[in-house]
Amino acid sequence: xxxxxxxxxxxxxxxxxxxxxxxxxxxxxxxxxxxxxxxxxxxxxxxxxxxxxxxxxxxxxxxxxxxxxxxxxxxxxxxxxxxxxxxxxxxxxxxxxxxxxxxxxxxxxxxxxxxxxxxxxxxxxxxxxxxxxxxxxxxxxxxxxxxxxxxxxxxxxxxx
Amino acid sequence: xxxxxxxxxxxxxxxxxxxxxxxxxxxxxxxxxxxxxxxxxxxxxxxxxxxxxxxxxxxxxxxxxxxxxxxxxxxxxxxxxxxxxxxxxxxxxxxxxxxxxxxxxxxxxxxxxxxxxxxxxxxxxxxxxxxxxxxxxxxxxxxxxxxxxxxxxxxxxxxx
Numbered sequence: 001x002x003x004x005x006x007x008x009x010x011x012x013x014x015x016x017x018x019x020x021x022x023x024x025x026x027x028x029x030x031x032x033x034x035x036x037x038x039x040x041x042x043x044x045x046x047x048x049x050x051x052x053x054x055x056x057x058x059x060x061x062x063x064x065x066x067x068x069x070x071x072x073x074x075x076x077x078x079x080x081x082x083x084x085x086x087x088x089x090x091x092x093x094x095x096x097x098x099x100x101x102x103x104x105x106x107x108x109x110x111x112x113x114x115x116x117x118x119x120x121x122x123x124x125x126x127x128x129x130x131x132x133x134x135x136x137x138x139x140x141x142x143x144x145x146x147x148x149x150x151x152x153x154x155x156x157x158x159x160x
Numbered sequence: 161x162x163x164x165x166x167x168x169x170x171x172x173x174x175x176x177x178x179x180x181x182x183x184x185x186x187x188x189x190x191x192x193x194x195x196x197x198x199x200x201x202x203x204x205x206x207x208x209x210x211x212x213x214x215x216x217x218x219x220x221x222x223x224x225x226x227x228x229x230x231x232x233x234x235x236x237x238x239x240x241x242x243x244x245x246x247x248x249x250x251x252x253x254x255x256x257x258x259x260x261x262x263x264x265x266x267x268x269x270x271x272x273x274x275x276x277x278x279x280x281x282x283x284x285x286x287x288x289x290x291x292x293x294x295x296x297x298x299x300x301x302x303x304x305x306x307x308x309x310x311x312x313x314x315x316x317x318x319x320x
Contacts, residue, residue: 037230041233041236055319060246065249070201070230073226074201077204091256092229
């Protein structure tokens, strides 16, 4: 990433200091979006139909767990990633679906920086570890996750 | 899940024996699908535009990591979940994106049963731990993941 490109971004590696929190959401979850995602990727009855959802342990038309992850990604994008020097991520450390996300819910949450370190193998790039929590409109925890992302440094001296 | 409903399914708890493998895919990945998913959930340049992808470390228009997960879920659904006594899943243990998935790739893979156990807290239900691997058309590993799913038992004696 060029020095010029880094300068245009609000958040670079140095800004992700341990303990810093980023607000996520709000993200309103519609029945249409739940059904659209499920039709393509997770066509199980409780994700496609209100009655089937009510008859299931989830208690209503409920978002696929992977859909919850995708919505979390959109909140991360809007919360800080798109205005950062992000260089991608190698994966997800864990993701726990704690409560159903139902049609009509509105999600919000926060990302917390757990650690940050420079990569010897990639000068000018660092790895930042985050935890993420999502809540519904009643403040109930619906999803927890953690992952590591790569970010370019603002410090010219660190880039080769 | 009723005895009748269990009987209609090909795979119940007893069928997920450690070491058993399930084939996944094939799943052809189109540029349109990559852009559609990214536009909604992960609008970063390398997921939206061929030229931006070529200029990135990913080397071309590449699927969002969460899109790879969603495609994996679809392959799991078609591979065995929809014809099983699945009772949902509590989350994902890990997911590693090993190589880019580019427009025009075709994915396939396998799920392997790692372990299976009955749940004392939920008679008639068991927890099955799986690992999943996805490969592209050149046989290169693109994604590894593991998760636990809940399945109803076929054994009437186990259900209360």
